[in-house]
Amino acid sequence: MAESGSEGFETLDGIGGDIDVWDKRTLKEKLGDVSDGGVFRGKDFIYPLWKTLLNKWLAYKTSKVYLVTPFLDEQRMQEVCRIALLNEADDRIASFYVREKCNFSKSISDLQETVTGEIKSDDKSKKMQTRLESIYEKIVDPGKTFHAKFMCCVRGSKAEVFITSANFHGSHFDCNNLDTVQYITTTKKNFEERFLQPLT
Template sequence: MENETAIERSIKEFVYSKIQEQVYLDVSKSNTITVKHQSKHGSIALAMFWLRVLRHQNNYPMPKYPYKQLYDKNGSNKVILKVDSVTLTTFNSTGTLMIQGHFVLEWFVNVFPTIILAYDAPIKDPQRISTAYSQYTESWKQLTEDDRVKKALEDKEIKEREDHAIQVADTLDTVLDTVNAEVEKYDTQSTVVSQTDTTGLAERLKVAQDTVANQLAEELKLMSLDVWSGDTLQEQLDNIRTGCVRDGATFIYKLWKSVLHHWFSDPDRKIYIVTPFLDASRLVDVCNIILEHRLEADLDAFYVRQKCDYTRDIFEVKQNALEKYDAKDQMFIEYKIFSNIIYPLKRFHAKFIGCIKGNEAEVLITSANFHGDHFEYSNMDSVQYQTMSDVEFISQFLQPINASVLERK
């Protein structure tokens, strides 16, 4: 087919040349790659073939490797092999081969072709294949530890912000106590206070109250939304103008929410959200931020696949999100947000948020899906912030997505 990758084509040719069966790759599920039979009912012969390939002396021969058979009431159902930090499952009734793991894509690209080649190669002692995948698996523990440290630092930051908010509240009380004490002092000493002095004192008290109250309100708002302040956000955006790889759960997720919070607070910005995969929690995030800025927020378009959360489609995701709100907010969300959700018919995998203000545009591009798989679990994803003209943004980002809305799959 026209859009086939080299590895997909080689697997199809390999299987067909050996047992004249036709297969295809399914990569629709996160952390999972599946090789399936073209026929709906599959093939037992295909299952036996995959077991021969995996158990070949050059690959993972028995009994050196721990194959495990699971049975149901009808007999053998599937054979499982856990090796190289991935799990390979062969379904005996259909011939489906499912490969799962945190770095399954890297393993599949680097290791699976060598398994195919080894099947036809002269017999030799199986050796551990040294690939880039090994580097990923060996660094997994370090990544987990890094996530733990980052989470501890984030918890510390939240605690410091909470303490600061309490300190601000205490400061407001102190200011009020000080001013009230001064007023009482004037009364006690029977000091003659002119109308001008009284007015000035009242104005200073009002300014002090407003300033501290506004500061406290802003701190509490940012804390509740879990977003960065303006200066911190701009610093982070400047750091990723050239693009980099960062962790989705500890960096990109907070950046994503902070950018949306900043953009939606400006009524002159039209915002665009594009993600193939979306879960109810991330949709709730978007709804919460827009509700925070319900008078200013301008969501122009929200592009997402109809089947966007494993087996759930966008309609079920919307319903799950709506359950979090009361009737009044539900009506606002339906009108202000859900009415702008668009489902392109053509398959797309682009992930970005963008905005247009005047003749300028900003866009935050990432490889992370706006989904719990990338925003709640550690994933190293690319991220980049760009500015450009509105014409460039429309032609290079929005136009291809908009064009696919009217196309057939």
């Protein structure tokens, strides 16, 4: 459930604590800012946009969401899982492309162990474990060097794509690192051919 927070934000009160996202009006304004692309600050702009889009997309009942980042840390992985769990959208994550060594010396399995422990401290049920495992099953190391960072929501024949130079990682999201961002809409076919096929 979302609650009103500070101006422009609302709070998702889910498993493991609150997550702040932009409200609908603010999100619409911010997407207008990035429709032509540009350079933006990580902590103040890109990170809240990332969380807000992820929450919006996973709330759609018929969506398929793709996440791509070579580098990922525990906090961002936990937020992906928590937002999916909150929206009962475990099956709406289509693929999550991440390098095997995704957080310096830590592997994706190290992150999974940490995130599972954090979430299980709030919900120890077997159902929760099963739901987490269904999300983890979507994680793919494409077996080739990649440095692309984007998220996409496919609904029917349309695709919304959030493209950035920022890794889904604290080194880009917890400080005001300057990175490029663009939000585009395209066809499902174009997205699959131009974004997914090079990875697969």
